[in-house]
Amino acid sequence: MSLENTPFLEVIKSSFSAAIWKEVGPAVWDTVYMTVVSSLIMLVIGLAFGIVLIWTDKGGIRATPVINGPFGWFINILRSLPQMIMIIIMIPVARSIFGQSYGTNPCIVAIAASCIPMYARMVESSLMEVEKGKIDAARSLGSTDFDIVFRVWIPEAIPSLVRGFTVTVIGIISMTALAGMFGAGGIGDIAVRYGYQRFQHDKLLACIYVLIVIVQLTQSAGNLLSDHIRKKRGLM
């Protein structure tokens, strides 16, 4: 059903019909799958990168410009690539890992590669927010560098790390829609194939509902978790 020849209300009504959702429903799971797996990869590697950045920073554990400089540069280069270009660049990488360059898993590689540098910078700034006095206190109690990072620095930053993670997961959701154009399946795929190429605007609307709901749920979950931790700590 297209908006070109059907009244708006009719299209909306149709967008809730069982026929539409039979096709959109399974795509939701593809999107959720891609989002969850990419987010987990991003969380682990992004945290690790963020820790490297802060460890080697001037105000960090040990100022190591020879590492911090090039590494920051590398991250900035990754960040400056538009997501679409990142997907194209990752095609040969994904082929070498999965033996194919098309489909859900190969796109996860591209999504993670694109979002890791963003999350790494967020981790860096979350950690920077932790008051230096706490690090001094930890040092004055005889902490090793490892103690400082893993027992004090990261735990203190958790509410802020959670908020940053939420923002980047939402970025990932929007990138899964883009990846749909490159054979990743999911909501983006439906929206492009039917909504754009065949003017089936009822399906396009259904995809929009799904994206809105997923993004809202993600944001609310992130806010709830962060607030819960802050309340528990007596900070709000």
Next chain:
Amino acid sequence: MADYIEIHDLNKTFQTRTGPLPVLNGIDLSIKKGEIFGIIGFSGAGKSTLARCVNGLEIPDAGSIEVNGRDVTKLSKQEMLEERRHIGMVFQNFNLFEAKTVYENIAYSLRIRHEKKSIVDEKVKEVAELVGLTEKLDAYPGGLSGGQKQRVGIARALIGEPDVLISDEATSALDPQTTLQILDLLRSINKEKGITILMITHELDAIKYSCDRMAVLEGGKIIEQGKVVDIFHNPHSRTGELFTKVFFQFQNDEFQSGAGI
């Protein structure tokens, strides 16, 4: 006989964007075992930098700091970690770990040394009782009053059984009544445990109330040191000037914090 802490010709210059900033210019100090030694000076005089040199948070450019006969400026990184056990530090802003309960804040220095659970539990309870926090062990620092927070800070420093406690403006963020309670606590710790206390402050009253001997720091130099009574009765001319100013500044601070509420 050498005193317990001997600081000799200590120098520290920070490299800043606007050029080198000399902060400590040849500090000589000697502190006896078991005393409460006061260091007073205006903001920016270099008090915190001096304190941070003593436990290795800052590396001086020149000079020596002997604590119990060991020059802490010459220690390796590993030796410094061990030495910090013997030098506790309490901060103006408390610097508590907000992610941890009061219990875990106090237990911290035992946790990082992988002490047995039963020992940790016993010591945390003992120290918590000493500072009057037994009821608050499960709370998070975020929900405590300033005075309670500083008690956690003191307990956290005490649990490693230090020989020296550095108090860097520990009472400067507290109201006068709470200040008095914390000063009393520090004094009782000094009496009961024989811990040497280095009390750094810009508050004249705190020194008068607590210290046996004191030094006056200005522009990165010690301009006078000796018995508190002697200095108060017969101050070096510059110290006298300083006292008047400090006194007015102190009153002014009180006025401002009162007006801010």
